[in-house]
Amino acid sequence: MLDSVLTTNNLSQLIEPGRVHRRVYTDPAIFDLEMERLFGRAWLFVGHESQIKKPGDFITTELGKYPVILTRHTDNSVRVLINRCTHRGPKVVNEKCGNRRQFTCLYHGWAFGTDGKLLRVPVPEGCSPAFHTDKFDLAGAPRVGIYRGFVFASMAQSGASFEEHIAPMKGNIDDLVDRAPEGEIAFDAGMHRYIYRGNWKLQVENVLDSYHVPFSHASTVSRDGVQFARREGDEKGTKVVAEGGRTADEWKKRRSFTVGRGHGWTSNTALDDGKRASPAFNRYKEALAAKVGAERAQQILTPRLHNTLIYPNVSIMGLNIHVRVIKPLAVDLTEVNIYPVRLVGAPDKMNFGNIRLLNVTHAAASFVQTDDLESFTRAQIGLQSDLTDWVDISRGLGAEKTADGVSSEFATHEMVVRAQYQAWRDYMCAV
């Protein structure tokens, strides 16, 4: 029986090669420690530059226990500010997004610039002689890193550099952004937002889990075992289930990959890409080829990736394209935001088609994602029981192949989940 006191030693005992202790999902003390040691240290995805195009544009979000403002300052620089008034502590900005010349706290009217600088204190004659406005600027995230518009921040002054964190995943971001004829993407079509009663890691594990699809998402496949089409120009989707309810061979061939730090991705199942055609998709292909040349366009249009996880809080979906942000709220409460991605330079009809398909697959009342939410909620309930303490993640254990720093395995196995818990242990046990 594990000690209830959390020492580094018994934290590390929660993770074994092919299993994890249920407490990692259910213990509020572990959640608090995750917010401190994992979300308080790791590079976290904050937002995308397209959400803050002009000076004064902002979005608000949460990075672990920190409410933050992602904004663009008057000099065009991207700022990640802690959304906590330096007077008595309230969130300064309550709106989800907007544009402001300054951020004014509702309580006593202190006003801050888009660089966090304290600009105005009402009734200044009441300030003590020792009060200096320059000591009360909004704090900024200690470290900010940007790659192709994806903004990340770390709340730790030191630790792995942004380059170390993102380098192995740059190709996965490129894979998405290069699909845009203008080489640029935009998060400007709203988002799907939902909250489920389960631990945040359930969603993180799930984005690279190909094992569950034929079962959890059985309602999305037709009688011949093929999932509905999820891309503009496809006549049908992936073969998932074979005769007799068995998982289809095509599906079983999918691979998953890990590169350390908890990151990973899954390969795409080849769809009928030769046959992919529609008036909008054909115009898109022409626009892309006109920008990058026919050969490069062909490479870009040959799908390589299905889902990518940049641990711990963001995933990129390569099929019906979107970016998913995972926000832990409590040990048993998680918010998920799904942003449709617009490929800048692609025909509006094609971008619109992606949003429409995302409504079908990932809206709060949709096929696909709602199935997963049900699994997470049921898992959280089941994991409360303590006669069986361990959660099995051993599929494919020992079968991993590693070359040039990349490990690969079948995507219906659980290598990627084990890799996430290795990273989890690294963050949690570093003191």
Ligand code: FES
């Ligand atoms: S608490 Fe923000 S101005 Fe007083």
Ligand SMILES: [Fe+2]
């Ligand atoms: Fe799923």
